[in-house]
Structure formats: C-alpha cells, structure tokens
Amino acid sequence: MAVIAFWSNSDKETGQTVSAATIATYMAIEHNYRILLVDATFNDDTLERCFWTISNDPKKNVTQRLNKGKLDISAGAEGLASAIASNKATPEIITNYTRVVFKNRLDVLCGLKTKDKNEYIKITKLYKDLLHTANKYYDLVFVDLEKTLSLENTKAMLEEADIIMYNFTKNLKQANEYIETVQKNPNLLTKQKLIPLLSNSDENTPYNVKNVTRYIGERKEIPKIPYTAGFVKSISEAGVANYFLNNGMSGKGFNKNSDLIASASYACETIVKRLEELKYRI
Amino acid sequence: MNIANIALIFVVVVTAVAAVVYMARKNKNEIVEDQVEVDDKTYNLDKMVKFVKTRLDEITKINLYDIGLSEEELKRRRAKKYELKKALKGCTYGDVNDKKYVKELIYDLLAKEYGVDETNISKAIPFDTPSLLTPQDKFEIIIHEYKKTFGYESLNELIKKYKLDDFKYIEGESKPCYVITNEEIADIYDAEQLHLDFTDKLEVVVQRIYQKYKGFSSIDEIRDMNIDGVSGRSIWSSRKFLKPSCTN
Numbered sequence: 412m413a414v415i416a417f418w419s420n421s422d423k424e425t426g427q428t429v430s431a432a433t434i435a436t437y438m439a440i441e442h443n444y445r446i447l448l449v450d451a452t453f454n455d456d457t458l459e460r461c462f463w464t465i466s467n468d469p470k471k472n473v474t475q476r477l478n479k480g481k482l483d484i485s486a487g488a489e490g491l492a493s494a495i496a497s498n499k500a501t502p503e504i505i506t507n508y509t510r511v512v513f514k515n516r517l518d519v520l521c522g523l524k525t526k527d528k529n530e531y532i533k534i535t536k537l538y539k540d541l542l543h544t545a546n547k548y549y550d551l552v553f554v555d556l557e558k559t560l561s562l563e564n565t566k567a568m569l570e571e572a573d574i575i576m577y578n579f580t581k582n583l584k585q586a587n588e589y590i591e592t593v594q595k596n597p598n599l600l601t602k603q604k605l606i607p608l609l610s611n612s613d614e615n616t617p618y619n620v621k622n623v624t625r626y627i628g629e630r631k632e633i634p635k636i637p638y639t640a641g642f643v644k645s646i647s648e649a650g651v652a653n654y655f656l657n658n659g660m661s662g663k664g665f666n667k668n669s670d671l672i673a674s675a676s677y678a679c680e681t682i683v684k685r686l687e688e689l690k691y692r693i
Numbered sequence: 694m695n696i697a698n699i700a701l702i703f704v705v706v707v708t709a710v711a712a713v714v715y716m717a718r719k720n721k722n723e724i725v726e727d728q729v730e731v732d733d734k735t736y737n738l739d740k741m742v743k744f745v746k747t748r749l750d751e752i753t754k755i756n757l758y759d760i761g762l763s764e765e766e767l768k769r770r771r772a773k774k775y776e777l778k779k780a781l782k783g784c785t786y787g788d789v790n791d792k793k794y795v796k797e798l799i800y801d802l803l804a805k806e807y808g809v810d811e812t813n814i815s816k817a818i819p820f821d822t823p824s825l826l827t828p829q830d831k832f833e834i835i836i837h838e839y840k841k842t843f844g845y846e847s848l849n850e851l852i853k854k855y856k857l858d859d860f861k862y863i864e865g866e867s868k869p870c871y872v873i874t875n876e877e878i879a880d881i882y883d884a885e886q887l888h889l890d891f892t893d894k895l896e897v898v899v900q901r902i903y904q905k906y907k908g909f910s911s912i913d914e915i916r917d918m919n920i921d922g923v924s925g926r927s928i929w930s931s932r933k934f935l936k937p938s939c940t941n
Binding site: 489490493494496497498499504506507508509511514533 | 765766769770772773776780790791792793794796797798801892
C-alpha cells in the first residue's frame with residue numbers, strides 16, 4: 412500500500428532508527444496492518460538490536476551451533492538481494508528472508524552484514540525493486556535509510572517512498588539543516604510526502620515540539636518521539652516489542668511512558684491521515 | 694498398576710533417555726568445518742567445485758526438524774530450501790533466472806566461506822599472468838566484460854567488432870571455413886586491455902565453477918546469448934563424418 416522512509420540529511424545522531432522501530436511497532440499493535448520494517452543502513456545493527464539480542468560469539472549462538480552454519484547462507488537481506496538480482500523475488504517470498512516480531516503483523520528485514528561499502532552500494536541498488544515488490548505484499552513498508560544524500564541509492568529509495576519522515580533532534584543546527592534540505596530539494600521532498608519528526612524530544616527545553624513546529628514553519632504540530640528512560644533501556648536490551656506490550660497502549664496519564672505512547676499514536680495517526688490524503692489526491 | 698506396567702514405563706523412559714543421550718553425543722562428535730584447510734591446491738578449480746557441491750548438498754539436504762525452529766521460522770526456512778532446490782533443478786534445464794540465483798549463491802559461498810580473496814583467486818585462473826591463460830579463460834573474461842555493456846548481445850557485438858564471421862583459411866585446411874581460432878581470441882584479449890577488479894575475477898571463476906557443476910560446460914555462456922542456437926558434435930564423430938576413413 413505505501414512505503415514510509417525514515418531519513419535525515421544530518422550525519423549526526425538523530426534517533427532515526429529508534430523512531431522507525433517505535434512507530435512501526437506501535438502501528439503493528441494498534442492497527443490491523445501487515446508491516447515490513449526494512450533496515451537499509453550501512454554497518455549498523457541498531458534496528459536488529461531493538462528486537463533481538465545479537466551474539467557475535469559463534470560458541471554462544473545456539474542456532475549457529477545447532478545447524479552447524481549450514482543454513483546461514485542465503486539468509487537475510489543478502490539472500491533476498493540474490494533473489495531480486497535473479498528475478499526470483501515474488502512478493503510472497505520476501506517473508507522468507509525476514510524475521511518475525513508479531514506474526515502476520517510485523518516483520519523485520521535486518522540490515523546487510525557486509526562491512527565493505529562498495530558491496531553495500533552494489534546490493535542496495537536492488538533495494539528500490541525490493542521496496543516495490545514488498546509493497547505489493549505488505550500493507551506498509553517502513554524503511555530506515557542511510558543518512559544524507561551522499562549515495563544515489565538513498566535518493567532512489569526516497570523517490571520510491573510515499574511518505575518521508577525527516578528526523579531531527581532538539582537542537583537548532585538540525586532544525587536549520589531541515590529547512591535548508593527542504594529548500595534545496597523541492598522535487599524530492601515535496602510537501603505532500605514530507606513529515607518532519609522530532610526525535611528525543613523534551614518538553615522542558617526551549618526546543619520543545621511547539622517551538623520547533625513554529626520555527627520550521629509548520630502549521631500543525633509535528634509528530635515527536637520523546638526521550639523516555641524506560642524506553643531507552645528497552646532499546647538496548649532488545650525489548651522494544653515487549654515495552655509496548657508490558658506498558659499497555661494507553662497514552663493517558665502524566666508519566667513518561669504514557670507520553671511516549673501518546674506520541675507514537677499521534678505519529679501513526681499523522682501517517683495514516685497523510686496516506687488517506689495521498690489516496691484522494693491520486 | 695501392576696509390575697508389568699511399571700516395567701514397561703521403566704523400559705520406555707530408559708529408551709527415551711538413551712536416545713536423547715545418543716543424539717546429543719552424535720551432534721557433539723560431528724565434525725564442524727569451521728575453517729577451510731588451506732594448502733597449495735585449496736584454491737584450484739577442482740577443489741572449489743568439490744566444496745560448492747558439498748555445501749549445496751548440505752544446504753538442500755539438512756533436516757530442518759532437527760534444529761528446533763519455531764513453527765513460523767520452520768515454514769520460512771522450508772520455503773527457502775524449496776526455492777533453492779527448485780533453482781538447482783531449473784538451472785540444469787537452462788533457466789537463466791535460476792542460473793543467476795545459483796551463481797549468486799556460489800559467489801557468496803566462495804567469498805564468505807571458502808575465503809577466496811584478491812591474493813588467492815589467481816590460483817584458480819591466472820588472471821595476473823596473461824601468458825598462462827588458456828584460450829577458454831581469455832574468451833570467458835572477454836565475454837564477461839562485454840556482458841556488462843551488451844548483455845545477451847555480447848557475442849554478436851564481439852563477432853561484429855572483430856569481424857570474426859569472415860570466411861577464412863586455416864592452417865592445414867585447403868578449403869576456407871567459418872572458425873574462431875585461439876590466435877584470434879588471444880589477439881582480442883590483448884587488444885581489449887581489460888582491467889578486472891576482484892569482483893570481476895570472482896564472477897569469472899563462479900561462471901567456470903557453475904558451468905562445470907550445473908551448466909553446459911564451455912558453451913554455457915554462449916547458449917544464453919541472443920543467437921539462433923548452438924550445435925555441437927564430438928570431435929570423433931566430426932572427424933569420421935569429414936573423413937570416412939578415420940578409425941579413431
């Protein structure tokens with residue numbers, strides 16, 4: 412149905428991956444959508460670590476020990492890229508290369524394992540086709556993109572996206588970067604596609620969501636993902652899915668958890684509304 | 694509960710425990726080839742073909758029920774295994790997509806598991822020493838490079854560019870014929886001045902392994918080109934056909 416890209420033109424920390432994981436998880440629990448979350452970043456396993464613990468020691472990795480390494484080949488994003496390169500990627504087979512967070516609700520396609528930038532570029536050239544094919548099977552495809560526009564592949568994927576969530580944190584430099592990027596790329600970052608997202612927000616600072624909204628010239632309050640200590644712990648302990656299940660889905664109340672849930676809910680609503688608008692426009 | 698029942702329960706429990714212990718020991722003693730043993734012959738083509746054959750056999754024959762996967766994971770792995778099996782079967786009938794898929798897999802196996810890199814790839818095909826390259830090596834390198842630009846029109850372009858379809862006389866024959874000689878291939882190789890990076894070299898090696906293992910030997914790449922067809926005859930039968938007096 413739609414591709415939603417999470418991206419930022421700043422090469423500094425913007426909370427982009429965590430925002431993607433948060434919104435996709437909330438959307439999967441709260442809405443009846445089949446969602447795929449794609450990690451298209453280079454040499455970064457943050458997204459995978461949001462949901463699963465990664466052991467780099469093969470002696471501790473139970474699956475590897477049990478299958479003696481016989482199944483690890485042609486797995487994950489690399490395997491899917493091979494299938495796409497050989498025109499074998501049907502919408503249905505994409506699920507075979509993903510990992511399940513919530514059955515029939517949320518699948519994650521983990522990032523490429525390669526540490527070679529050239530190989531990364533070579534494989535991500537196929538990601539535009541991947542998104543196109545996945546979009547036929549899943550209701551929503553969330554993709555966490557490599558930051559900045561230095562790679563052509565990122566640009567290609569942004570063009571493929573129906574909505575671009577531009578991430579920035581609570582500081583003036585990144586807000587200015589957002590304004591500058593939008594002005595410089597009017598064809599890529601159109602008003603219909605673009606949703607600014609304030610990550611790691613804090614209402615007690617001058618760069619709270621209301622002030623930032625006003626500063627970047629948006630009329631309606633922009634979505635945010637607030638800094639929440641409990642949630643940060645969940646991210647580092649592979650507990651993003653459990654966080655939402657354990658803390659309930661109520662955004663009412665005045666504690667930090669309810670603020671996060673209310674914010675995730677508002678971000679999801681904004682995306683859904685924008686998709687409706689796009690549908691009518693088409 | 695009488696004694697017979699108790700004895701029966703005891704026998705069942707002991708058998709089950711023994712089976713579990715046996716399976717655990719068997720798994721423990723299984724040789725895990727974590728690292729490929731490296732010697733002078735490790736990176737020659739025959740050894741690589743053998744490795745690829747063994748690994749693909751292992752991947753397609755592994756019993757997924759043995760490794761304790763969840764239902765969903767089992768379903769997905771089974772589908773992937775089926776996909777690979779289908780591709781391995783399809784490529785023998787000349788399906789281009791299946792061939793690509795199998796070649797990608799062989800590429801991954803060689804690069805990530807077998808440890809083929811810039812330093813040892815020349816042991817398979819001597820890319821760095823053109824004088825040691827066979828006409829087949831040279832032809833496959835040329836076709837690989839042409840394929841990047843012309844795709845399935847590579848052979849046509851090569852023939853057109855170097856006028857290889859001219860009617861020509863060859864040594865020892867009284868009549869002219871259509872033939873592409875070793876010398877012509879060597880001249881083209883010299884004229885093209887090809888610079889291969891590691892990926893290109895590995896792709897050439899992968900193609901050679903593929904055509905030895907699953908493909909159609911030396912005509913494998915030619916067969917895929919946009920041409921009317923490839924017809925072949927064994928040397929023995931052609932000699933007999935041309936010279937009926939020939940006995941061997």
